[in-house]
Amino acid sequence: MTILVTGILLGGTYALIALGLTLQYGVARIMNLSNGETLVAACFSAWLLFTTTGINPLWGLLIIAPLGFVANGAIYLGLLRPLVRRATSQGMLEVDSILATFGLLFLFEGLMHLGFGGAYFNYQFLAVPFKFLGGSYALNRITAFGAAAAIALALYLFLYKTRMGTAVRAVAVDPEAARLVAIDVGLIAAFAFGLGGAITACGGVLLSTFYTFNASMGAVFTMKALIIVIMGGVGDVRGAVIAALILGVMETLVASLIDPGLTLAATYGLFVLILLFRPQGLFGGAAG
Amino acid sequence: MKYTTSLMCSAVAAVALTVGTSVSADTIKIGASAPKSGPQAGAASAVYWPTLELWVHNVNEAGGLDVGGEKMMIELIAYDDKSQPDEAVKNIQRLTTQDKVDFLAAPYTTGLNLATAPLIARAGLPQIVATGNLNNLEPFVSKWPNTFWLLGRSSDLSTGIVGTLTEMREKGEVGSKVALVHVGDAFGLEMMAGGKPAFEEAGFEIVYESSYPLGTQDLAPVISSANASGADAFVAYSYPPDSFALTEQAQVQGFNPDVFYVGVGGALTGFGERFGNSVEGVMAMGGIDPTSEAYKTFREQQIEVTGVAPDYWANPVVYASMEILGAAIERVGSLDKATVISEIQTGSFVTVIGEVSFSDNIVEQVWNVGQWHDGTFYGVNAKGLKPAAEPFVKPAWSN
Numbered sequence: 001m002t003i004l005v006t007g008i009l010l011g012g013t014y015a016l017i018a019l020g021l022t023l024q025y026g027v028a029r030i031m032n033l034s035n036g037e038t039l040v041a042a043c044f045s046a047w048l049l050f051t052t053t054g055i056n057p058l059w060g061l062l063i064i065a066p067l068g069f070v071a072n073g074a075i076y077l078g079l080l081r082p083l084v085r086r087a088t089s090q091g092m093l094e095v096d097s098i099l100a101t102f103g104l105l106f107l108f109e110g111l112m113h114l115g116f117g118g119a120y121f122n123y124q125f126l127a128v129p130f131k132f133l134g135g136s137y138a139l140n141r142i143t144a145f146g147a148a149a150a151i152a153l154a155l156y157l158f159l160y161k162t163r164m165g166t167a168v169r170a171v172a173v174d175p176e177a178a179r180l181v182a183i184d185v186g187l188i189a190a191f192a193f194g195l196g197g198a199i200t201a202c203g204g205v206l207l208s209t210f211y212t213f214n215a216s217m218g219a220v221f222t223m224k225a226l227i228i229v230i231m232g233g234v235g236d237v238r239g240a241v242i243a244a245l246i247l248g249v250m251e252t253l254v255a256s257l258i259d260p261g262l263t264l265a266a267t268y269g270l271f272v273l274i275l276l277f278r279p280q281g282l283f284g285g286a287a288g
Numbered sequence: 289m290k291y292t293t294s295l296m297c298s299a300v301a302a303v304a305l306t307v308g309t310s311v312s313a314d315t316i317k318i319g320a321s322a323p324k325s326g327p328q329a330g331a332a333s334a335v336y337w338p339t340l341e342l343w344v345h346n347v348n349e350a351g352g353l354d355v356g357g358e359k360m361m362i363e364l365i366a367y368d369d370k371s372q373p374d375e376a377v378k379n380i381q382r383l384t385t386q387d388k389v390d391f392l393a394a395p396y397t398t399g400l401n402l403a404t405a406p407l408i409a410r411a412g413l414p415q416i417v418a419t420g421n422l423n424n425l426e427p428f429v430s431k432w433p434n435t436f437w438l439l440g441r442s443s444d445l446s447t448g449i450v451g452t453l454t455e456m457r458e459k460g461e462v463g464s465k466v467a468l469v470h471v472g473d474a475f476g477l478e479m480m481a482g483g484k485p486a487f488e489e490a491g492f493e494i495v496y497e498s499s500y501p502l503g504t505q506d507l508a509p510v511i512s513s514a515n516a517s518g519a520d521a522f523v524a525y526s527y528p529p530d531s532f533a534l535t536e537q538a539q540v541q542g543f544n545p546d547v548f549y550v551g552v553g554g555a556l557t558g559f560g561e562r563f564g565n566s567v568e569g570v571m572a573m574g575g576i577d578p579t580s581e582a583y584k585t586f587r588e589q590q591i592e593v594t595g596v597a598p599d600y601w602a603n604p605v606v607y608a609s610m611e612i613l614g615a616a617i618e619r620v621g622s623l624d625k626a627t628v629i630s631e632i633q634t635g636s637f638v639t640v641i642g643e644v645s646f647s648d649n650i651v652e653q654v655w656n657v658g659q660w661h662d663g664t665f666y667g668v669n670a671k672g673l674k675p676a677a678e679p680f681v682k683p684a685w686s687n
Contacts, residue, residue: 006508013506109325118329120528124562129540137508138540210536211505212529214330220503255509260500261472 002135003256004249009137011248012145013207015152017221018228018240020200023155024072026235027172027192029093030080033101035225036218037108038068038197042204043213044112047121057125057205058143064205065198072197075104076190084189105218112215122212144206151202152241159237168192172235227267231274233281243282246270315363316353316623318344319383321404322396326371331528332396334556335602336419338594340364340393342586343610345593353614356621365389369396373403380404384411390623391613393606394418399474405432412625414616414632418609419602421445423482429649434629436646438609440654443482444671445573448656449523449549450486452571452669452679461681462546463520467496469510469534470525471551479525479551487523495519505529511537514545521547528553531572532562539566539685546681547571555601555658555665567660569682574601575658575667577676582640600658600665608639642673 017039024032045064049055055063083100087093126140159165170178171188179185207213228247232239247267254266274282320340323332344364347353352361365387369376376395383389384407392413395401398420408415409432421439422428429435439445456462466487470476476499487494496517500510507530514522522545524534531553538548553559554572563570576583578600586607590598598604616631617623636645644653653672658665659679666677 002512003509006512010506010508113325113329118324118326118333120330120334120532120558122532122558122562124564129542135512136541138536210533212532216326216329251506252509255500256513260469260498260504260507260510263504264501 003252005132005135005137006256007249007252008245009141009145009248010252011245012148013141013244014224014228014248015241015244016144016148016203016206017200018225018232018244019148019152019155019237020196020198020203021222021225022196022229022232022235022237022240023199024193024196025229027168028076028080028189028196029084029090029175030076030097030101030193031094032193032196033098033222034104034108034218035101035196035200036220036222037105037112038072038200039204039207039221040112040213040215040218041108042068042201043208043211044116044121044215045201046205046208047123050123050125057209058147061147061202061205064201068201069194069198072200073190073194075197076193079104080193081186081190084186105222109215109218116215118214118216120212120214123208125209138210140209144209147202147206151199152237155199155237164191227271231271231281233283236281236283239281239283314352314358315361316355316391316617317363317365317387317389318391318393319380319387319389320364320366320393321369321376321379321383322366322393322400323371324368326369328371328397331552331602332371334558334596335599336396336606337366338590338596339598339603339606340366340610342590342593343607343614346589347614354618354621355623369400371400373400376400376404377407380407380411384408384413391617391625391628393610393613394420396420398422398478401435402428405435408432409434412629414613414625414629416609416612416632418606423478425650426648433633433649435649436609436612436632437650438605438612438644440651440671441482442478443486444654445656446479446481446483446525447486448573448654448669448671449571450483450490450492452657453487453492453521453547454490455669456547456679456681464491464493465495465518465520466492467514467517467519467522467545468494469497469514469523470499471502471527471530472499473502475527475552476525483523483525492521500530502527503529505533507533508537508541510534511541511543515541515543519545521545521549523547523549524551525573526551526553528556532559535559535563535567535570539563542685544682544684547679548682549573549657556599557597560660560663560665566686568662568686569660569680571657571659571668571679571682572665573657574599575655575665575670575676576600576604576641577667577673578664579676580640580642582638586640600667601655604640608637608641608644611639612637612644 021035046057046060049060083096128139129136130139167183175185228243232243251263255263322336323329344362347362352359367379394415394417396419401417401420416436418438421442423442470480496514531550549571551573555574560567616628620627620631655667655670657669659668668675668679
């Protein structure tokens with residue numbers, strides 16, 4: 001039972017890391033390799049707010065998430081839209097955007113180094129035990145899981161129950177056809193990219209309450225997010241959440257019952273299996 | 289446009305020339321290559337760079353090093369090795385051939401010191417390693433007699449905690465059951481190679497043993513398994529992020545062994561601040577005598593000059609490595625590399641970590657284990673030095 005709860009909590013953490021990326025890739029068709037840097041920047045922002053002004057990271061979400069939205073929206077409009085415009089095919093856009101965001105990764109990492117140096121940062125927030133079903137868990141992780149669930153639910157409702165959300169999904173499924181029904185594909189893509197950034201920023205804020213981070217860690221998070229996004233089916237919010245939970249539970253199972261040293265092997269093992277038997281991801285449609 | 293570009297180029301060249309020539313003959317050029325980015329940057333910017341900066345500041349403040357009656361100022365040339373061996377090698381090459389430095393601060397971490405040793409030896413420079421060690425140092429030293437090992441052997445560090453536990457067991461303060469975990473990389477394996485047999489030899493029963501991948505911070509399963517094993521002592525050969533994560537998890541799960549020990553990172557000032565009162569009694573790798581005047585002065589100075597509070601282990605060792613280099617240069621009264629090396633080999637040096645000397649280039653005095661008490665980290669186990677305090681049983685987490 002403890003294993004299951006720990007695993008689900010870890011899954012919640014992973015979902016936070018991956019949700020933003022799945023939106024950015026699924027709708028805006030940009031494989032944003034600098035996604036992890038947004039996450040780390042949000043960690044730093046939350047740390048700054050908490051240590052200088054004492055603002056509770058949960059309130060900090062209200063400040064940092066809009067900033068993430070604006071910053072990522074601006075990146076899309078300023079840097080990535082030219083690539084979208086000149087791309088003659090989906091493949092060309094993917095290659096170009098991967099190269100461009102790979103460059104951004106180094107730019108942002110360098111900027112954070114300049115601002116904060118390479119040192120480790122962390123702070124103490126809700127690091128108190130929370131008794132639940134006979135086990136004891138960190139309250140900050142429970143909070144993060146709760147917030148992740150709320151964000152995922154809100155995102156789901158937005159995508160499936162609102163007109164704007166339907167437009168976003170339409171662009172994800174087929175940008176050409178979406179244009180035919182009078183959807184401003186460029187605008188929706190920029191919006192989705194910004195929204196993905198905002199969600200990633202939320203993930204960063206919540207992670208910072210229990211992770212030790214420094215300016216170089218972005219790539220680690222991007223890697224994890226990539227695995228989850230691909231496992232869940234690109235652009236599928238439900239898939240990303242389920243994949244994150246499966247990964248969290250499986251890693252915890254392996255760590256508790258077999259050996260903590262094998263968690264990475266288990267992660268990649270599962271990844272390979274999914275690629276072999278369901279290359280479109282757990283929830284991906286046949287056409288991708 | 290063309291004109292502007294070439295004008296800019298000449299301006300840049302002119303500036304570069306001025307910088308190049310502004311160094312007069314009576315400065316000592318010290319080169320340094322260590323991580324300012326990459327995975328090791330977090331640790332290096334805490335325990336390496338500020339201390340180097342402080343040493344240069346202190347020496348220059350005092351008017352420079354006295355080299356045969358002439359006062360020579362220090363000029364530091366520092367490069368980022370991006371935590372990568374190939375970059376470190378390039379940096380050392382550049383420092384020794386292009387910048388023509390007089391001496392070097394040793395690189396950061398075992399791996400990069402090993403990678404750069406051949407080049408540093410070829411340049412004939414002493415390499416006083418303050419942030420790396422090995423189990424099997426002798427063959428290395430006989431191959432590169434210009435290397436000095438200020439952290440001693442890995443086994444000194446990994447078995448320090450065995451000594452502390454044995455001492456506490458003899459007093460009846462702690463039982464024989466040990467949970468032993470380590471990070472799954474070269475450092476963790478090296479520590480286990482020395483630590484595990486030492487525990488077994490000393491008659492401890494290892495009731496839980498496991499490793500976890502480098503970079504893992506989700507360590508709840510490790511702590512719950514260790515808790516379930518009924519261990520009297522928890523020993524983790526860990527790195528800073530995992531040292532923090534293990535301690536937080538132990539606290540959250542109410543895992544209260546009599547001895548709780550983490551590896552690198554536990555001696556950081558930030559570690560004590562992070563856990564506040566609950567850090568009381570936590571043990572970690574490293575240590576110092578925090579009550580010594582030398583350390584107190586060093587601590588105050590580093591905070592004042594760099595704004596970065598030093599830790600209770602690595603910062604002082606890095607500082608000591610530079611103190612030894614400076615003292616050796618002053619004693620021989622010249623910048624002749626070979627005589628400086630032989631002075632380091634044979635001399636004895638009063639440093640911030642105590643009086644140290646080398647035997648076959650390996651230091652004879654090593655701080656191994658420290659313990660938090662009243663917000664300060666006291667060395668409780670040391671080889672060749674008097675411990676700063678007695679180890680005590682950790683009280684339950686105070687939350």
